[in-house]
Amino acid sequence: MIQNPIIPGMAPDPSIIRVGDVYYLATSTFHWNPAIQIFQSTDLANWTLIDYVLKKGEVDLRGTNTPAGIWAPHLSYDKESKKYWLAYSHMVNMAGREFNSDSYAMSADSIHGPWSESIYLTSIGFDPAIYHDDDGKKYVAILEWETREGYQAPGHIVIAEVNLAKGGIIGKWHRINHGxxxxxxxxxxxxxxRKAYYYLVIAAGGTGYAHGVEIGRSKNIFGPYTPHPSGEPIITSSPRHLFSLGDPDAGRFDRYNPESIMQKAGHASLVETPNGEWYMPHLMSRPLENTLLNPLGRETSIQKMTWTADDWLEMKDGSNLAKMTTEAITNHEILAPINHDVFDSFNASYHLRFMTPYRNQESTWVNTTENPGHLRIHGADSLFSQMNPAIMATRATAFDYSVETRVVFQPDHYSETAGLGLYYDSNNWIYLHVTYSEEKNVPVLTLLQAKHGKRIESPYLRITIPTGEVSLKIIYENGQAGFLYRLFDEEEWMRLGHKIDVSYLSDEGVNGEPGEIGGFTGLFNFIGSVDAHQRDSYADFSYYKVESK
Known part of the structure; x- marks a missing residue:
């Protein structure tokens, strides 16, 4: 059996392809750089992060509000030209429900690139997907976003022929019926x-607990598309019937399924194995026990599918309820499970898992060359900034884990800090850090928190760090965080203050309106440095370790 999620932590909107015997999967990254994660697998059960697509400054994500940024990348492979294609949306504004998004396409001869310059497709909406037809024509399907009162919300699916050589739409957009x-x-x-039919797979029910995968088919690519005979999603975590046409989008907390570990199953893509079996990776979430809060964000799971006698797609077990396990590929060995923990001693480079919010990772502020055997991070904006925070972070992938590091830092001003923390976005984080005490004229260890944009200090937590060198650890247990430190490796860990409830560092816990989901990304662990003084300080980290319990 394949165990879900196949990619824990922030890995939403999975788009899968198979080239030969290798599977590749792309996921959204929102305000994080490098952008668009690419994972690889040979057994569909174990996935390794192998690269990013937007990693050379192709997009500027500074100033991105949660949850905008890079949305729903779509991978495809053109067998005729033997090129990989990737389409994506850059969501730049969500105010007033305008959802201003520009969509692009890129191509490459290898999944590792180099990728072509971005080809502009449209600004009609978001979630573009490219289809390469048998006759050589190319098409783009996308959501046409609707802003007017009294019209179908949040919009319609539209399809058009596209010129991938020069960019732009050929002819007109064809609006697909929503039957x-x-x-x-x-x-x-x-x-x-497949056979005589075009199949249109869509995500439906909103991005919350009513999420699902629906399908229609037509003998004409522009429709009309006949709905699945069940009239229901073919994959969902909430199979109870729901009629919600016109609902623009919502968390739909009323659709939480207490009988399922997996929630929010939806937004899927389809792949065929070499032996003719079918699988559908899809996003999902796992809330903290006794809550509707999902700190790990939207993860990737997979279900085995089958075609019925009358050529309709459904889950292999005949239901539409997404499961935490699914059948493996027939007569195909599943490799040893991947360990999603992280350890990096920063020898010559840093781990591919490290991502940075808003700004690009550049050697001018983060590198392993200035002090070999260490990751040197030059201090920059405060953690409230959406422009240039100096943060190196990895996705949280478990509910019970520890993250630790050792840092050397010599601040000479209270606006210089360095340390370890938990991070969702610029308004929501907690930071165990070394800074400068003017009263003691020495580095001290303290704690700072951001919750819904509010600054929360810990004025009574001040531990002297005479040499500016200290090991730091955060223990995360089901939404609670404990903070520890030690000056020397042979010492016992010392606790700093009491445990703090950090369950708000979750998709539902950040800045959302009532009934809405505030974010789509999930919790990260980070090391970083701040210099709001002279921009001349830096911190040296000798290791970084995340270990699940």
């Missing part, structure tokens, strides 16, 4: 072809 979704909130359209 195959009763849940509304149609998005993430993807086209597949």
């Amino acid at each position: 195959f979704t009763t849940r509304g909130c149609a998005e993430a359209p993807q086209i597949y072809k």
Whole structure:
């Protein structure tokens, strides 16, 4: 059996392809750089992060509000030209429900690139997907975003022929009927072809607990598309019937399924194995026990699928309830499970898992060359900044884990800090750090927190760090965080203060309106440095370790 999630932590909107015997999967990254994660697998059960697509400054994510940024990348492979194609949206504004998003396409001869310059597709909406038809024509399917009162919300799926050589749409957009979704909130359209039919797979029901995968089919790529005979999603965590056409989008907390570990199953893509079996990776979430809060964000799971006698797609077990396990590929060995923990001693480089919010990772502020055997981070903006925070972070992938580091830091001003923390976005984080005490004229260890944009200091937590060198550890247990330190490796860990409830560092816990989900990304662990003084300080980290319990 394949165990879900196959990619824990922030890995939403999975788009899968197979080239030969290798599977590749792309996921959204929002305000994080490098952008668009690429994972690889040979057994569909174990996935390794192998690269990013937007890693050379192709997009500027500074100033991105949660949860905008890079949305729903779509991978495809053109067998005729033997090129990899990737389409994506850059969401730049969500105020007033305008959702201003520009969509692009890129190509490469290798999944590792180099990727072509971005080709502009459209600004009609978001979630573009490219389809390469048998006759050589190329098409784009996308959600046309609707802003007007009294019209179908949040919009319609549209399809058009596209010129991938020069960019731009050929002819007109064809609006697809919504007869195959009763849940509304149609998005993430993807086209597949089998036998005489085009199949249109969409995400429906909103990004919350009513999320699901729906499908329709037509003999004409522009429709009309006939709905699945069940009239229901083919994959969901909440199979109870829901009619919500016109609902623009919501968390739909009323659709939480108490009988399922997996929640929010939806937004899927489809792949066929070499032996003719079918699988559907999809996003999902796992809330903290006795809550509706999902700190790990939207993860990637997979379900085995089958085609019925009358050529409709459904889950292999005949239901539409997404499961935490699914059948493995027949007669195909599943490799040893991947350990999602992280250890990096910064010898010559740093781990591929490290990501940075808003700004690009550049050697001018983070490198392993200035002090070999260490990751040197030059202090920059405060952690409240959406422009240039100096943060190196990895996705949280478990509910019970520890993260630790050792840092050397010599601050000479209270606006210079360095340390270890938990991070969601610029308004929501907690930071165990070394700074300068003017009263003691020495480095001290303290704690700073941001919750919904509010600054929360810990004025009574001040531990003298005479040499400016200290090991730091955070223990995360089901939404509670404990903070520890020690000056020397042979010493016992000492606790700093009491445990703090950090469950708000979750998709539902950050800055959302009532009934809405505030973010789509999930919790990260980070090391970083701040210099709001003279921009001349830096911190040296000798290791970074994340270990699940």
